[in-house]
Amino acid sequence: AQSVTQPDIHITVSEGASLELRCNYSYGATPYLFWYVQSPGQGLQLLLKYFSGDTLVQGIKGFEAEFKRSQSSFNLRKPSVHWSDAAEYFCAVGADNYGQNFVFGPGTRLSVLP
Amino acid sequence: DAEITQSPRHKITETGRQVTLACHQTWNHNNMFWYRQDLGHGLRLIHYSYGVHDTNKGEVSDGYSVSRSNTEDLPLTLESAASSQTSVYFCASSDSNYGYTFGSGTRLTVV
Numbered sequence: 001a002q003s004v005t006q007p008d009i010h011i012t013v014s015e016g017a018s019l020e021l022r023c024n025y026s027y028g029a030t031p032y033l034f035w036y037v038q039s040p041g042q043g044l045q046l047l048l049k050y051f052s053g054d055t056l057v058q059g060i061k062g063f064e065a066e067f068k069r070s071q072s073s074f075n076l077r078k079p080s081v082h083w084s085d086a087a088e089y090f091c092a093v094g095a096d097n098y099g100q101n102f103v104f105g106p107g108t109r110l111s112v113l114p
Numbered sequence: 115d116a117e118i119t120q121s122p123r124h125k126i127t128e129t130g131r132q133v134t135l136a137c138h139q140t141w142n143h144n145n146m147f148w149y150r151q152d153l154g155h156g157l158r159l160i161h162y163s164y165g166v167h168d169t170n171k172g173e174v175s176d177g178y179s180v181s182r183s184n185t186e187d188l189p190l191t192l193e194s195a196a197s198s199q200t201s202v203y204f205c206a207s208s209d210s211n212y213g214y215t216f217g218s219g220t221r222l223t224v225v
Contacts, residue, residue, distance in 0.1 A: 043204060046214070100145075104157040
């Protein structure tokens with residue numbers, strides 16, 4: 001069965017510092033991988049996705065993620081964090097980008113210090 | 115602009131009552147989903163539908179039901195609300211081109 005782990009429940013960084021959020025997955029075939037962001041009281045917004053091709057993918061809001069098959073990882077990075085990036089971040093894995101077989105990780109809450 | 119809306123945004127209900135949460139989308143997506151979000155669990159799938167009159171159980175479907183009479187709506191019904199169903203509920207729709215779109219959520223408290 002597919003699964004997603006996000007080892008860090010809560011991360012605090014200073015504004016302007018770099019950020020890396022970890023995501024590890026278990027999946028039997030080549031996965032579709034996603035990162036979503038959830039601001040307080042809001043739904044989930046897609047940051048970026050990986051299906052195939054270049055293993056470094058660029059997303060919105062200056063985020064990027066790297067797919068590493070050998071490590072079953074899809075870590076999210078940002079070189080310089082802004083206060084508005086404070087939110088909950090979810091990694092997800094699926095067999096495609098639209099079906100019922102999405103599995104979400106438990107989420108990582110990001111706090112940003114001024 | 116196309117959107118997906120959930121109502122109500124917040125609801126408090128008593129144990130044993132029937133509750134229905136609404137989800138309406140104007141994306142014309144065939145696929146619609148209901149998830150619940152609980153601390154430490156991320157989002158877990160309750161029910162999903164791939165089209166009118168099609169409904170399927172997800173990972174945590176016990177105590178919930180859905181019906182799909184048109185493309186736009188997928189209401190979620192809690193037959194007899196329990197305290198364990200206190201949660202934030204998200205509706206989503208999808209297609210192969212755009213992927214998933216999520217609503218803003220309904221916070222349900224069962225007292």
